[in-house]
Amino acid sequence: MEKENSFNNSVNYNDKIVLLVLLFIPCLLVTRGLDNDTWFLLNSGRYVMNNGIPHIEPFSIHENMEFVMQQWMTDVIFWNIYDRLGEIGLYITIIVCYSIIIFLMYKLTMRASSKNFFVSYAITMLCNILVYTYMVARPTIFTLVIVMIELNVLEKFVIDGNRKVLLILPFLSIMMINLHAALWPILFILILPYIVDSLRIKVGIFSNEAYNTKYLLLAVAAMFFSAFINPYGIDAMTYLLRSTGYPYMKKIIELQPPYINDVAGALIYTYIAIILAIYIFYKKGTSKIRYFLLSIGTIYMVLTSIRNITYFAVCTLFPLSYYLRDFTLIVKMKSKNSNKYLRMLLISVILVLLIVFNNINEINRKEKPGYLELNNTIDYILEKEDVHNMILYTGFNDGSLVQFRGIKSYIDPRAEVYFKSHNKKEDIFNEYFDLVCGKIYYKEVLDKYNFTHLILKKGELLDIYLMKDENYEIIYENDSYDLFKKVS
Secondary structure, three states, X not given: OOEEEEHHHHOOHXXXXXXXXXXXXHHHHOOOEOOHHHHHHHHHHHHHHXXXXXXXXXXXXXXXXXXXXXXXXXXXXXXXXXXXXXXXHHHHHHHHHHHHHHHHHHHHHHHHOXXXXXXXXXXXXXXXXXXXXXXXXXXXXXXXXXHHHHHHHHHHHHHHOOOHHHHHHHHHHHHHHHHOHHHOOHHHHHHHHHHHHOOOOEEOOEXXXXXOOHHHHHHHHHHHHHOOOOOOOHHHHOOOHHHOOOHHHHHOHHHOOOOOOOHHHHHHHHHHHHHHHHHXXXXXXXXXXXXXXXXXXXXXXXXXXXXXXXXXXXXXXXXXXXXXXXXXXXXXXXHHHHHHHHHHHHHHHHHHHHHHHXXXXXXHHHOHHHHHHHHHHHHHXXXXXXXXXXXXXXXXXXXXXXXXXXXXXXXXXOHHHHOHHHHOOOOHHHHHHHHHOOOOOHHHHHHHHOOOEEEXXXXXXXXXXXXXXXXXXXXXXXXXXXXXXXXX
């Protein structure tokens, strides 16, 4: 005789362990590992270990620029790992952080859903796919761990009434201001919905918790003052505020809004559609104001900048676990066949995961040749040219690897370093994009710095200009880059 069981009741302990292990398979599929930002992080970490924490920018051709190494602790961690274990060490670091993030997401959804395993598992797996897109050797991997701990702390405080757990928050603030100062304010942004939620408000399906705000506000105050424990003081804490008002920032791909024809953009819009569909068509659920605010806020964040995809993944998906906490998947099956159905489910999930992650990895693999050819260009410079008397121009994305190899350059992906609001000297960032966009005459910039060498991507505007400029000649080229030298 057939009987109806819920998915939760159908999953025995051994099957549940297998399913949970499956959650962490994507963590082992990380292949992107290093990107152009990683090189300036490693370069900075090496500098701190050899010279201490800098306050004047040491890697570019520009002199006496004020400088805040806003992720100095991340740099030191990455460099020490890379110095001892090489790239494999960084991959292991990413895998460990990624696994912690997924574990904390599962714990968060289990708490919010009142331990509804099916809902928690499904939402964590959905989160897994989005988070994967930004699992690379950047401060983000540490930032997201801190954010996940913060959300777990806040939920434990609200749901369990455990006030002592808030003592963790000031330590998270200290870690964030030193690991990734630019994102330090997000700790407070994520607390705001919980403060609003403590007020006596009810809007439709969204009700509040009406808990005591006093302890939460005390924790916020402690978080703020504890953040002064950093090498740059208030300059680190206001780093984000001094990084706004630069329209050219939208030229940086990860700061652009998501586009539907991009893999990450397609995922974002698909997830937004799924989330809206659940709230519209599943009528039995209720939610909290804090969840509504977290969802709306992070949807807005990701629609303005694709870089916020990880915060969108966490803060729009985990609230669903509360909304769907009473949802039960009813399956009709004979108990002796339950394992067969679960194995079929496992195989299906594995196949979907492999397809998704393979597609993302294929895009990442296409980036590799350009990196190798830039390295070859640098090899030529180090072997053939007088590096000590060189004034080198590089593009925005290429400068970090050049600097890591020991050559000072015009600019690199540390965008804020080249803002006048940070360096107190001049807006080199704007100057660079005016140059590459053709808004200023190229010789004005070349003559200003008297560049002796320029590494240019084939086909870019400046490359085309110099092809016709008799004052410069190509001394090395490959499929991706031209190396120009000024004719004496």
